[in-house]
Amino acid sequence: MRQMKADIVIIGAGSAGLCAAYQAASAGADVLVADENKLPGGQLFKQIHKFFGSEEHRAGVRGYRIGEQLLEQVEHSGARVLLDSLVYGVFPSEGQTAPPPMGLIHQGRNYALEAKKIIIAAGARENYLPFPGSTLPGVMGAGAAQTLVNLHRVLPGRRVLMVGSGNVGLIVSYQLLQAGAEVAAVLEAAPRIGGYGVHAAKLRRAGVPILVSHTITRAIGENEVQEVEIAALGEQGAVIPDSKQTIAADTVCLAVGLSPMTELAWMCGCRFAYIPAFGGHVPLHSEDMETTVNGVYVAGDITGVEEASTAMEEGNLAGIAAARSLGFLSDAEAARKKHEVLERLEKLRSGSFGQLRRESKTEQLAAMCAYLEEAANGA
Ligand SMILES: Cc1cc2nc3c(=O)[nH]c(=O)nc-3n(C[C@H](O)[C@H](O)[C@H](O)COP(=O)(O)OP(=O)(O)OC[C@H]3O[C@@H](n4cnc5c(N)ncnc54)[C@H](O)[C@@H]3O)c2cc1C
Numbered sequence: 001m002r003q004m005k006a007d008i009v010i011i012g013a014g015s016a017g018l019c020a021a022y023q024a025a026s027a028g029a030d031v032l033v034a035d036e037n038k039l040p041g042g043q044l045f046k047q048i049h050k051f052f053g054s055e056e057h058r059a060g061v062r063g064y065r066i067g068e069q070l071l072e073q074v075e076h077s078g079a080r081v082l083l084d085s086l087v088y089g090v091f092p093s094e095g096q097t098a099p100p101p102m103g104l105i106h107q108g109r110n111y112a113l114e115a116k117k118i119i120i121a122a123g124a125r126e127n128y129l130p131f132p133g134s135t136l137p138g139v140m141g142a143g144a145a146q147t148l149v150n151l152h153r154v155l156p157g158r159r160v161l162m163v164g165s166g167n168v169g170l171i172v173s174y175q176l177l178q179a180g181a182e183v184a185a186v187l188e189a190a191p192r193i194g195g196y197g198v199h200a201a202k203l204r205r206a207g208v209p210i211l212v213s214h215t216i217t218r219a220i221g222e223n224e225v226q227e228v229e230i231a232a233l234g235e236q237g238a239v240i241p242d243s244k245q246t247i248a249a250d251t252v253c254l255a256v257g258l259s260p261m262t263e264l265a266w267m268c269g270c271r272f273a274y275i276p277a278f279g280g281h282v283p284l285h286s287e288d289m290e291t292t293v294n295g296v297y298v299a300g301d302i303t304g305v306e307e308a309s310t311a312m313e314e315g316n317l318a319g320i321a322a323a324r325s326l327g328f329l330s331d332a333e334a335a336r337k338k339h340e341v342l343e344r345l346e347k348l349r350s351g352s353f354g355q356l357r358r359e360s361k362t363e364q365l366a367a368m369c370a371y372l373e374e375a376a377n378g379a
Pocket residue numbers: 011012013014015016017034035036037040041042043044047085086087088121122123124125126142143144167168171258261264299300301302305306307308309311
């Protein structure tokens with residue numbers, strides 16, 4: 001079998017992976033980033049809206065521009081970015097102390113991939129919602145619609161029903177409007193809107209109804225979606241029978257949450273915690289983003305779904321820590337850089353919007369401390 005080696009292998013060239021690559025390669029490490037896509041950037045190149053926050057988090061800059069800036073930095077840092085490159089497995093053996101070898105399909109060829117450190121930055125996947133008619137053509141994830149519109153310039157349909165009012169549902173609805181589609185309504189099963197008020201307000205100003213305590217009960221059509229049936233939900237979340245109504249739509253977009261892509265971390269043997277606010281099971285990690293498996297780091301949505309700015313900062317942390325552990329950064333230099341990143345992360349997780357994420361991250365770090373304590377006592 002063909003072989004590839006690097007000091008640090010990063011799985012995923014999204015916000016987190018690119019920042020990790022930049023930090024580690026600019027410190028002097030031989031870095032290889034593998035991404036299964038044909039284009040780097042992960043979710044960033046779909047994000048045509050301007051980012052929020054402060055100047056240091058590139059507020060006011062559109063997501064795809066941030067992606068271009070990151071790519072430029074990574075190119076100058078000397079990291080190798082392999083596209084069309086799927087890491088399909090990680091294969092630990094008993095008693096192994098180094099990070100396990102990986103299996104890579106690069107442009108159709110199989111390789112054994114070895115690294116002194118691994119950073120898994122595989123992102124998140126969209127959740128699905130089953131309902132009668134949900135397999136009809138025209139029903140898709142909101143992220144898929146976003147890819148069609150913002151990357152391929154193709155409208156998924158003319159009249160869209162969006163299910164889910166988190167930020168993804170709200171932002172993608174607005175982007176569909178901008179692309180020329182009609183958004184029949186945004187449905188939200190909870191009694192309140194999930195995403196930021198500023199995104200909801202833009203939709204309302206454009207005349208899009210946002211129906212809280214509502215769900216889709218059926219997609220109707222012979223060979224594709226032609227109509228949808230929606231209904232109001234009562235206090236216990238049950239459908240109120242006489243509230244059902246049918247509306248015309250040829251596309252249903254599901255924006256019903258994201259789940260971290262944790263398969264490779266499970267294969268490595270990492271310990272996990274179940275944190276609903278982060279999208280489910282997430283790998284335990286230290287402040288340096290190192291998991292319970294020596295030399296295996298995680299960063300970005302795989303550690304808990306947040307947003308692109310936090311993914312970038314976690315990538316920075318993982319890249320700095322991996323480079324330090326291999327001697328490419330002095331302890332003092334790494335500590336200085338880490339301190340700056342942690343300060344920025346703290347700001348991102350502050351305020352009322354960041355509170356739940358801050359609490360969830362604290363819970364995740366506390367579970368890691370408990371694990372380390374348990375391991376030390378057992379040793
Ligand atoms: C559909 C969707 C829409 C979103 N919209 C917004 C938004 O509007 N604003 C916002 O702030 N945040 C948004 N987010 C969240 C935001 O994109 C993320 O927080 C951030 O981009 C995560 O960065 P990441 O690097 O962790 O993952 P990603 O950007 O998803 O990158 C992960 C990369 O890993 C690659 N990969 C995965 N597994 C493998 C493997 N086994 N081998 C090789 N490559 C692999 C993928 O191809 C992908 O390129 C969205 C997320 C999703 C899924």
